[in-house]
Amino acid sequence: MCDKPRFLLAGDRGFLVEFGASINPEINQKVRQIFLSLEKMPIEGVTEVIPTYRSILISYDPFKTNPERLKTRILDRENNLDKCDIPPPETIEIQVAYGDDFGPDLEFVAQHNKLTPEEVIQIHTSGTYLIYMIGFTPGFPFLGGLSEKIFTPRLEKPRQLVPAGSVGIANNQTGIYPIDSPGGWQLIGKTPIRLYDPNGSPPILLKAGNYLRFKSISKKDFQEIAVRYNG
Amino acid sequence: MAKKMEIFEVIQPGAYTTVQDRGRFGYQQFGVPVCGVIDSFAYRVANALVGNFQGQAVLEATVIGPTLKVLNQGLIAITGGNLSPFLNNTPLPMWESVAIHPDDILQFKGVKSGCRAYIAVAGGIDVPMVMGSRSTYVAGKIGGIDGRPLAAGDRLNKGEGTGKIGVRFHSDLIPTYLSNIEIRVILGPQDDYFSEDIKKFFTSTFKVSTKSDRMGYRLEGDPIVHRKGVEKSIISEPSVPGGIQVPPDGQPIILLVEQTVGGYTKIATVISSDIGKVGQAKPGDRIHFRQVEIEEAHRILREEKEKIESIKMFLR
Numbered sequence: 001m002c003d004k005p006r007f008l009l010a011g012d013r014g015f016l017v018e019f020g021a022s023i024n025p026e027i028n029q030k031v032r033q034i035f036l037s038l039e040k041m042p043i044e045g046v047t048e049v050i051p052t053y054r055s056i057l058i059s060y061d062p063f064k065t066n067p068e069r070l071k072t073r074i075l076d077r078e079n080n081l082d083k084c085d086i087p088p089p090e091t092i093e094i095q096v097a098y099g100d101d102f103g104p105d106l107e108f109v110a111q112h113n114k115l116t117p118e119e120v121i122q123i124h125t126s127g128t129y130l131i132y133m134i135g136f137t138p139g140f141p142f143l144g145g146l147s148e149k150i151f152t153p154r155l156e157k158p159r160q161l162v163p164a165g166s167v168g169i170a171n172n173q174t175g176i177y178p179i180d181s182p183g184g185w186q187l188i189g190k191t192p193i194r195l196y197d198p199n200g201s202p203p204i205l206l207k208a209g210n211y212l213r214f215k216s217i218s219k220k221d222f223q224e225i226a227v228r229y230n231g
Numbered sequence: 232m233a234k235k236m237e238i239f240e241v242i243q244p245g246a247y248t249t250v251q252d253r254g255r256f257g258y259q260q261f262g263v264p265v266c267g268v269i270d271s272f273a274y275r276v277a278n279a280l281v282g283n284f285q286g287q288a289v290l291e292a293t294v295i296g297p298t299l300k301v302l303n304q305g306l307i308a309i310t311g312g313n314l315s316p317f318l319n320n321t322p323l324p325m326w327e328s329v330a331i332h333p334d335d336i337l338q339f340k341g342v343k344s345g346c347r348a349y350i351a352v353a354g355g356i357d358v359p360m361v362m363g364s365r366s367t368y369v370a371g372k373i374g375g376i377d378g379r380p381l382a383a384g385d386r387l388n389k390g391e392g393t394g395k396i397g398v399r400f401h402s403d404l405i406p407t408y409l410s411n412i413e414i415r416v417i418l419g420p421q422d423d424y425f426s427e428d429i430k431k432f433f434t435s436t437f438k439v440s441t442k443s444d445r446m447g448y449r450l451e452g453d454p455i456v457h458r459k460g461v462e463k464s465i466i467s468e469p470s471v472p473g474g475i476q477v478p479p480d481g482q483p484i485i486l487l488v489e490q491t492v493g494g495y496t497k498i499a500t501v502i503s504s505d506i507g508k509v510g511q512a513k514p515g516d517r518i519h520f521r522q523v524e525i526e527e528a529h530r531i532l533r534e535e536k537e538k539i540e541s542i543k544m545f546l547r
Contacts, residue, residue, distance in 0.1 A: 011500035135492030
């Protein structure tokens with residue numbers, strides 16, 4: 001499934017290392033392994049490493065190194081991955097209050113798929129989702145693993161404001177909005193957990209390559225957790 | 232702790248004035264873009280002129296500069312685009328350090344050349360560090376003043392500085408900002424999605440659209456068409472500042488410092504030394520692209536660094 005890595009220049013301070021041409025967990029696992037190995041044992045001159053669905057973006061200091069030298073080092077790293085102690089991925093649980101004001105589109109998602117709202121919640125909470133990549137807005141997870149039983153197209157007209165914490169579905173994707181932003185996803189619930197807290201440690205809760213599960217909580221639990229979070 | 236002192240009160244914020252430093256690094260894997268100044272050459276020279284160490288925060292003004300009331304004695308230098316700076320209704324020289332005094336009014340009377348001016352203060356603009364940087368990131372609501380552009384009534388602090396008045400350097404080293412510019416690029420990462428239109432990309436002239444900001448510059452011109460039989464989009468991936476996206480409509484977008492992830496093909500990437508030139512282009516200005524190899528881009532980067540070193544020699 002994984003191809004021989006392709007190296008693609010991205011300007012004079014960065015390049016992409018591509019491990020495959022599709023979205024699948026096996027390629028992403030390779031991305032995670034190389035990424036964690038580069039985080040753990042940095043290569044001289046590398047300034048930033050960003051994991052993606054199927055590639056790694058390497059930023060470097062051109063006064064200290066060059067792409068050719070880095071290419072050799074990265075291929076060498078790939079061949080010796082078994083010598084690098086990579087921890088297994090973690091699974092994080094995200095509590096979600098589903099429906100009503102928290103998820104105004106839950107009814108629509110149910111109707112669209114000829115299910116009851118309870119069945120949508122049951123299906124959404126029974127999946128384990130791979131965090132392929134973080135981006136778009138700070139802390140926004142690109143998740144894989146949504147059951148096709150609840151695939152739902154985007155809203156025809158995006159909302160001007162989707163509140164932070166909203167959990168949504170767009171076609172074959174599910175995700176969480178970390179900050180207030182405009183958005184066109186079908187909103188089915190909301191989490192009181194903060195995915196993005198600029199002054200927190202760490203400021204971003206999720207990490208690419210790990211897994212995520214949703215847990216259904218009551219509106220009362222939501223309020224309690226929200227209060228605990230915000231002091 | 233360094234001594235803080237109030238330096239400016241914002242009377243009028245201008246079109247879009249933000250606090251920026253060299254950027255926020257290490258958080259792109261979490262979807263936080265680098266931000267920071269767009270014209271890094273003008274920024275580095277501004278800091279050098281007022282005796283700041285590199286990396287201190289400045290104000291980046293866009294087209295219409297702010298009106299600022301000076302609250303305490305200080306030392307400033309203005310570089311970058313010429314937005315017609317005046318101090319108490321007298322034209323203020325750019326690219327040199329100037330003393331300011333309480334109740335002075337610093338204002339800008341209209342753009343003459345370029346698009347972005349940098350206002351450095353000895354001691355640096357002092358706002359809290361967030362994730363290792365003072366740069367304003369408006370979408371993420373962090374950095375600068377409460378994560379937003381300046382607003383009337385804001386009061387800005389400065390750190391402790393030690394610069395000298397009247398510091399300047401040879402005018403040959405001051406860049407000129409033209410309205411018809413050449414931008415040097417390296418092909419890729421997705422140049423293989425194009426064939427004959429790569430040539431068109433390099434022979435066309437593009438107009439800078441009014442829809443241009445710190446996220447990206449939209450260009451208008453003869454559409455660049457993808458090679459037959461390829462997808463017009465890619466699996467979403469992070470972008471670097473300078474990446475030139477070609478969406479399905481064929482109108483290129485030069486991505487800048489507040490962009491993280493995108494799903495469009497990138498035909499080429501602007502070399503780092505020319506990103507400042509892009510940021511000094513205004514809506515209506517013309518851009519054409521020239522291809523360079525990576526070795527040449529690195530040589531240009533070294534020359535730019537040497538130029539800044541020679542400016543610093545002048546300042547001693």
